[in-house]
Amino acid sequence: MSAGWLRACALVVMGLFSVCALAKDKQPTVIVIGGGLAGLTAAYELQNKGWQVTLLEAKPSLGGRSGMATSEWIGNEKTQPVLNKYISTFKLSTTPAPEFVRTPSYLIDGTYFTAADLTTKQPATAEALKRYETTLDDLARSIEDPQNPSANNTLHALDQISVSNWLDRLQLPATARQLVNQQIRTRYDEPSRLSLLYFAQQTRVYRGVSDRDLRAARLLGGSPVLAQAFVKQLKTIKTSSPVSAISQDKDGVTVKVGSVGYQADYVVLAVPLRALNKIQLTPALDARHQGAIKGTNYGWRDQIMLKFKTPVWDSKARMSGEIYSNTGLGMMWIEPAMKGGANVVVNLSGDNARVMQAFGDKQMADQVLIRLHAFYPQARGAFTGYEIRRYSTDPSMGGAYLAFGPGQISKYWRLWEMPLQRVAFAGEHTDTLYPGTLEGALRSGQRAASQVQDLAAGKSFEPAKVVPVAAAAAAGAVAAKKGNFFTNLFGGDSDKEPVKAAAPIAPAPAPAPVPAPAPVQAPAPVAPAKVEPAKKATVKPVAKKPVAKTPAKKTPVKKAAPVKKPAAKPAATQTQAQ
Template identity: 30%
Template sequence: AAGAAGAAAVLPGCGGSGGGGRGRVAIVGAGLAGLVAAYELERDGIEVVLLEARERAGGRVQTARNAFYGDQSAELGGEYIDATHRVLLGYVRRLGLDLDDLRGRAGDLDRVLYADGKARRYREAVTPEVQAEIDRFDASVDGLAAPLDPKDPVARGAGLDRRSVADLIEELNIEDEARTLVERRLRDDYTVEPDRLSLLFHAARTKLDARAPASGTDVFRIDGGNERLVGALIDELEAKVDIEAPVTSIDRRADGVTLSVDGVREVQAQYCIVTAPLRLVSEIDFRPALPRRLAEAAAELQYGAATKTPLQYGRRFWVSDGLDGGAVTDLPIGTTWEASTAQVGRAGILMSYASGDAGLRFGRLRDSERLAAAATQVEQVFPDAEDRIRSGATAAWADERWSRGSYAAYAPGQVTRFWRALRRPVDRIYLAGEHCDSYTGYMEGAVRSGRRVARAIARGAR
């Protein structure tokens, strides 16, 4: 929404037709996509202006540090870096950041399956018959994914977009216990319910994940917290991030763009990159209006709900119980895992991750209620957790003003309608963000999209 009314004023240092010899680019949003775009553009000698609506940079990357004792931290937003995330890993190396390698850390530790008020060891509960049913579902998806191009899944998969993943589960008649586990995994991966998830979208993502090594995909976090990448990118920039600067309108002309910031000041540039989540893009007044299909994507593309609640305990009691901290539950907290793996200290942090409809409901609790509920439910799953809690934090992304959801998750019919439109510039306006890349929902998608549009603009500015 627009801020204080009044005559528009040109932002100091941002008026006129542009700074250096190669012009200026205005970037809406200082999450990973916006910061990487700024980093690459400045390396090409192009001036950037970074506008961020929040009071901080980083977007949906947010590390909780001050909430915990002993210099421990947990990720409230984007957490894992997969072995296939080569672009993101490249920036981590280039900026001199260290990684926590999580491969093999759990060793022979088990996890918990909690359902109907009863906790069981996962390896005992998931019998060979149940695992065979899960494998049958995965094999079916692999077969559907085989002919797809993850960069353009529409080319060979339009028919799959008419179906949901729940449709496939039903067609295969997956056994009940396996079905519950498959649906839980899908809900956690995409933060929406399986009946609202495009089968084409899931198959294309599956093909990307198939490139992962045998050791698995979720294998790294940045040492000290993923926000360190945000800080490292900012440190490399000449431009300063203009925080609490929501863009309310964007006027485009043949020779450039004019952005209104909070309705009271203007920024002029030759190009504009909009990296905000699409639900916020739909609130920006574009003049002239965006092309119909792109405007529909901004208004309609589905975003999921994820609520994360890390709790710190005085000791890692789960390890002495032969567990790795992971649990799959039918409780509102959803899934748990250890968020402090590879961090020093006797204390440990368990992450609770509520996703899909449950994540939406859990996120609507007040923070204090959510923390108390999470602590109680963790005790149900891990009885040794009682009275050992030291601290906690929580984030509900669907209710966060400048996110309005966890990340994009294409509903049936949306891949064919929106995939290509989100990747095409509109004159001098480019879109970037995880919703504009094959690695949708990942930090990798954000950095890849930011790099891609920065390179496209740099080519046009030559």
């Protein structure tokens, strides 16, 4: 063997080694789409683990659906562990919640009642509310595993029933029914648009959690402060960058914002489903995912804050905290008069919010003020202004938050928990236990970040398996211990009726089509967004490059990025949707 040939071989081998070393050392890249709390969490976690992260947000500001109230009520560590972890990591200020917010109260035809008042002054309503709660609790008890709510045929059948159908059977007196409707539409959506199984599953998740733990403290500045804490940590954020297309191939992903393309190894897609509908994916999503994007129900909830010089309700009633009204006022928060005035945040939810879409902002404020003035005649004189946030028709949100409609758990359960090739999904709507909450959004961001890590390490994700529906005979095992499933379901006390396999009542009619989105005012900016100059982009811009049409193939295993800390698995403890 000649010395020259040996030298050539050595050079080739050395070359191969250095290519391998380069591949090993190459910093993995990820694009996070959506700058709400889910996207911010995913970006933060991946950046901490050594990834080059670029966050693309459609709006000029970050924070997405963070709340309007200047300070948010939050649960304690037991009920919202992930939220509390970030609050402590970022050293955000909280104050303990005062007593008045810890339990809801009621405004019945203009008269204010605490829960205790109701028992003595409106015993029929109080008893009916108790019966409703007991029946709902029985229903929730029948779900053993909230991660798998349709574990048997009987539970599966509940998904075909709407909550209003179930409430009709309870035959509550009119006032109690109005209050129950109001509570459900504020937390989820109109009862007629909500799957009974979803309602039961969510009640199961929060079963045994006390109101005191759920409203334990106040986050000063509200959730926008948390969003800003994440923003401060992130190196590359591009606001006003609505993503229009994502294509994947064997080498990576290309993300298009107008005519500009960004390339990276992976994508975290943290936008609500209606917004996802506007992003073109290549290869295209399958029929089930597309059906979910178009069909999954979102609750409607808009917020209007009315500002007064003084608390006009003081003369008549104390009014404080979270109040459910039986009139068109919806659910109200009375904000403590911290800045010399008094604020009422009125939540218009469900069909009340849908109807209000016909009104402009000022008209909407007037409508609410007229109703308040009817009870509190000083209201008009003391009124100083309003702020409105419309989540329902904002095209980047398409609703307040996920609220599965009848039949939708059966079709779309845990669909977005699994990555598709190089794309992992995040957002409150992808969290199984805590959709519609800050906790759910944060958990989903952590989960997506750890999935991207796993993908880079060569792990492949199987589509989520639907746990087979067990024999009808095993139905409602827990509920069956006391009464039977369907007698408990409707608040009865007889246990003579046998457990049936099929739904005994007609499936709920499909919810009425949602009115076409009206033009809306953009939500108030969370805080000035940090816009990085283009040179700081961590992914390669590929301006005007046509999007690759090649279908994604299985990609070779990549070495995982250096990990500073193991990904914290979010604990599955309980919290409250509101």
